Amino acid sequence: MLKKYDQNARRILKFPAVHPCQDVNPATLLRSLITLSNSITNYQSKYFATQRKNARESIRQITILNILFVAIMENDDVSGLPDTALLCFSELHHTLQKILFLIEDCTRDGARVWLLMKSHFVATQFMTLIRSVATALDILPLNLIKVSLEIKELVELVAKQAGKAKIEVDHDDDHAMKRVLLILNQFENRFEPDSIMIKRVLYYLRINSWSDCHNEIRFLDDEICSESLDNNERDLCLLSTLAGFMRYCRGVLFENCVIEHSDNPITERPNLEILSCLNPEDFRCPISLELMTDPVTVSTGQTYDRVSIQKWLKSGNLICPKTGEKLATTELVPNINLRKVIHQYCIDHGITMSKFQKQSRDISSTILPGSPASAAAIKFLSDYLVRRLRNGTEKQKSRAAYEIRLLAKSNIYNRFCLIGAGAIPPLLSLLSSSDSTIQENAIAGLLKLSKHSNGKKMIINYNGLNSIVNVVKNGLKQEAKQIAAATVFYLSSVQTNQKLIGEIPDAIPALIELIKTGTSCGKKNSLAALFGILVYPRNHETAISSGIIPLLSNLISTSERPEIVTDSLGVLATLAESFDGSNNIFNNSCLPLVIKTLQTSPSRAAKEYSVSILLALCNNLGNEVVAALANNANLIGFLYTLSTSGGTQAGKKARTLIRIMHRYHETSSSGLRANWDSSRTATVHSC
Template sequence: MQKNFDRNNRRIFNYPAVVPCQDVNPVTLVSSLIALSNAIIAHQHKFFATQRRNARESIRQVSILNMFFVEVMEKNSIAEFPDSAVLCFSELHHSLQKLLFLLEDVTRNGSRVYILMKSHFVATQFSNLIRSIATTLDILDFKVFDLSREIKELVEMIAKQARKANIQVDPDDEYAMKRVMLILNQFENRFEPDSIMIKRVLYYLRISTWSDCHNEIKFLDDEICSENNNKERDIHLLSTLAGFMRYCRGVLFENNLVEYNENQLVERGNLEILSCLNPEDFRCPISLELMTDPVTVSTGQTYDRVSIQKWLKSGNLICPKTGEKLASTELVPNVNLRKVIQQYCIDHGVPISKFHKQSRDISSTILPGSPAAAEAIKFLSEYLVRRLRNGTVKQKSKAAYEIRLLAKSNIYNRFCLIQAGVIPSLLKLLSSSEATVQENAIAGLLKLSKHPNGKKVIINHDGLKKIVEVLENGLKLEAKQIAAATIFYLSSEHYKNKQSNSETFLNSSKAPIVTMVLELIRTSNSSLQ
């Protein structure tokens, strides 16, 4: 009776409820109503960070309806129900499906701050569904059923209560929502909010650990990235809250990084290595296909020869990726990258045609999404720089790890971190005797090297030598592999700055570096089989 789909992947406030067909079997319909109402009642044991009163009232009414459905099933000849009764039950089924979806949304992992800020909308949804149930019960003729007096009175009572139900935002939710709005307004006006005020809001929502905060960010990011999200207001709100929660995770939960342990870092490191050293990162920005003959243009960007030649022959004299005017149309073969791509494909048995699919586009993250989010990330970036410079070894490692997360797939975050000055401090951490500190630092540099400004800062601070040092003598295999990936992203910048000291160093070390990189790829491949 209920639509079969992955409930975990359903977008929030998207209710794919279905109305039962006209010739539905009444027995099947009532059985489904019992199962549906039981699923709703089960939510009484779940934690509601917000909408507690509305959820409790809705569940109470459905629990009475559940008794009604059970008695209808046990004491009546359902097959003889009139069409009007079947129609009413179908409408109830449709409303209860939506109510179940709404309860799932309100208790969804990571959605607490978003649900709080949508309190008025959610309360309206509860009100509409309860009134819809009341309307259906008004139409339903109870005389056609053999019901006990007690059940009949209870159902009539909830129908009457539902008609008069005063579903509204809980005063405590309203107060917490106004506090969040004040905090976001302070961010927007470039004023760092009082941490005590923020902690009170987080306590109200029971966001009490680094993990809780991280789940909120993950949910918000998933909603922002959703292809179906075309509501500008929601995108603005989601972006604002994501920036706010990132600030909270990095500043307020610094000492509550519950996932921060060696085993999980190794697992994350392996995943990052796979994402850094695979054909997804060897695509041509023009064709989005695996490059078979990579060449570098005067802006330092690398393209597949066939694609960039076609671009130039069309009369285009600007770099497709950066928009900069090309100083010349000379195409410099990127021999190192070509060797690595070829070796990777050989070691992994990768057919080039398999990867002729479009990669995930993060170009939309070049802007912060909202003024409040922009300032929150700036404040966080400055805080992390202070930790890298003056913190304890543990604080420095945690700051590097936070940078690693922030820069993972967000261009604006990378820009803010680079502007705040994190790169020189991360380069210093590469010489740390702590393996975790070194790995977090090189992983952060890898993410930042994907930004044009990041490449320049790393090279200007003689960072290539330090990264090659990690490649040669890193404390962990994961750190060496990430260092190899970082060199790939930096290599294009050297073609643009051929007179730099780093370029001279790279040229003198080219053969050994390529050999080490290829060996690391083979090692990674064998260790993952």
């Protein structure tokens, strides 16, 4: 009877109540009303940061109605209730659901500052619902219901009070709300507010710790995502402003509080499968640095994701973000060919496009600040954190690095502000700290900032590569090593950086060592970083001499984690593109392993990497490899299957291999083995 809703699924200040069906059993209806009213009265002991008077009045009235419902249920026969009573109870059931939702929201963890700013709306909801109770009670025939006179008098009093109730914004709430508006106005005018004024507001809302503030930010961020989908610009602006304000409070006012690492930032694992076929930059939007799900081209010929460039243009920017040229027109031309390539690639590799559309939408919404006040708050905070990094105590430096880690986690504008404030040089200096926590927070902050194009440039300009590689090699904790490996991956997405990383003697050997000794996450990050570095062919020699091929072979044959097998194959496929790589792969007896993987792996990406390796070996080494493939009776069948049911790239490579093998059989049977090499070369070039 009483429908249950997931508190985390229901949007705040949304009340999905339902009317009971017309033929509901009276006893069932009353039991459900008792359950509802009990749930509401249980909130008597809860803390209400705002709407205290309105909530207390609502709970008081429902408590009296609960007495009525229980008294009626205690009668032996509830089936004899008149129809008007059942209609009243049905309407009350609908209203009580909404009251319960509203009271839940008023006590929701993390929503205090938002509910304060929505005080007028919430007070209106209380008034509407209390009046609905009065309207329902107007049709209740108390004279026909068998309950005591005292209960009837109480219900009549509730009906009278509900009809005349004066529900309004509490004076203290109104005063606190005006203070917040004043603070936000000061931020908007680029004036840093007085900390005492801010503390008074936070004290009123009982936001007394770093964790309290962090909970507010998490709630506001979730609401921003939801409002972005609904295109509610008014609420979105206020939410963004409050999120910036609360981030400022968390970083500046609560730096001495104990941090509860309840959601410690997860070490990021770069998605190798997304970036492995083309140049790592090919599928990324230059603005958001994420996968382009709807690529469009502007008048300068540059391509961006539609959501990102629309946000850029909407803010009044009329220049090309990448080239700086003035746009002749704001028309966006769909890049259909690139969209097809990206879409097909996702299909080929079993990647859900909607997942990346949501991620792209989420990150793209942070290119610009949600409001001028939010922009100023983040800039003030960034300057403060950088000052702490440079001049603070060891504890303050660690806390500042952790705040930067959180601040830059999934917000492009925040990264831009932190980089502009000069966060990268002091973070690089902290990498040599003897404190493992400081080192981990510093490298994690650099990881987030390395996702921004300006961050990559600044890390290189301040000679940060050596420091980051040193953490990969000598990091005090495994977490720091694997985060450093992920940072190397993001830096390697710039072509010129691939050469610079390869020139550091310890870079490739350190990543290979982390694959041997690191955690599963460390292995993944190192494989991704090596893939990025090995896109530059001259780095192959160092990797090969460091023993990467036997290591990859061992991972492919023994790892129980499919993603590590796939990533290892991806790196092996990159090495196979060079002659030395192919020669070492063949000499290390990897050919049977690659063929077996092609035949047995359920992963489409693993199959494509396998066929890429086989084709590269044929192209680079010739007869010996082709003969081994041609003499494998089962292989041709798998290649035929892959040529028809595999993705575009996998199918094309499989068909090329089939032609090479057919040509080999033809020349072998006709005794023209001497002409084999030229025939094979012609076949490859024709593809």
